């Protein structure tokens with residue numbers, strides 16, 4: 638079998654590389670479900686929102702500005718609710734949590750989809766490197782703030798990436814370099830934040846008090862979206878070579894997160910990592926329970942500082 642054939646072979650559940658978000662939600666009635674999606678205005682978040690909305694869900698669509706969140710309303714059903722959440726601005730995330738708590742809505746799934754990749758230069762906010770702050774800490778504040786708002790069988794879905802393996806630091810989480818000041822590599826900074834997404838899902842899964850609440854992480858595939866806007870030319874050229882074989886369409890890219898967030902066959906499944914709509918294996922660091930616990934503790938410390946408007950220092 639060719640590489641493409643092997644890659645595109647369906648997994649044990651009949652789903653795989655080529656399945657789309659529409660395929661994996663076919664026949665589901667999500668009319669009474671409320672689903673929160675970060676990064677609603679672009680790429681995989683938009684397609685996930687569109688399809689889950691088509692199946693009847695009330696989608697809470699979060700974007701950096703209300704204008705961006707509202708801009709996708711024409712693709713959603715009438716219950717669509719646009720909200721502001723700038724993940725790199727803790728104040729904005731805290732406010733979004735309060736707004737949602739005040740609605741008293743019960744949320745059936747939180748899909749932590751938003752992400753930024755490969756910022757060319759080190760950027761920090763509150764002393765924290767921006768990939769880590771946006772992709773991990775922003776979502777950590779959002780999810781932990783909304784745990785009481787989850788419905789009985791609520792799910793948390795962390796959209797991670799294969800980059801957690803491909804662009805990783807040897808020691809995994811950089812516990813002495815959350816600022817990025819001790820060394821910065823744009824792809825490793827992205828991979829670092831995506832490893833944090835997996836460890837967060839694993840640790841959350843352990844800490845969830847109710848057995849019916851679940852937390853999982855996933856790799857959506859490789860898809861041409863706005864995510865690569867900061868990619869360097871060498872990386873972009875390299876990606877083009879394999880594009881025909883390795884890339885998914887946006888419709889296919891949105892499948893795994895749609896499946897993991899709403900499919901009834903995954904009721905009660907937690908602490909797992911998925912790729913191509915099937916369970917997959919993370920890096921060794923992605924399975925490190927001590928690292929996950931340590932990351933949770935330091936994330937809590939960071940959030941406390943951010944709540945008090947204090948700058949993070951690595952020492």
Ligand SMILES: NC(=O)c1ccc[n+]([C@@H]2O[C@H](COP(=O)([O-])OP(=O)(O)OC[C@H]3O[C@@H](n4cnc5c(N)ncnc54)[C@H](OP(=O)(O)O)[C@@H]3O)[C@@H](O)[C@H]2O)c1
Nearest residue numbers: 676679680681723724725750751752798859860862863864
């Ligand atoms: N595409 C791929 O090949 C691929 C592969 C593996 C994993 N992923 C993951 O898939 C997820 C979705 O990415 P995508 O490919 O759909 O990329 P995308 O089209 O660039 O969408 C990313 C979304 O995240 C939002 N976002 C970025 N920074 C934010 C911030 N500070 N606050 C709030 N929202 C922010 C973006 O908003 P703006 O438009 O306002 O910037 C956008 O809505 C990401 O987590 C990414 O890491 C993608």
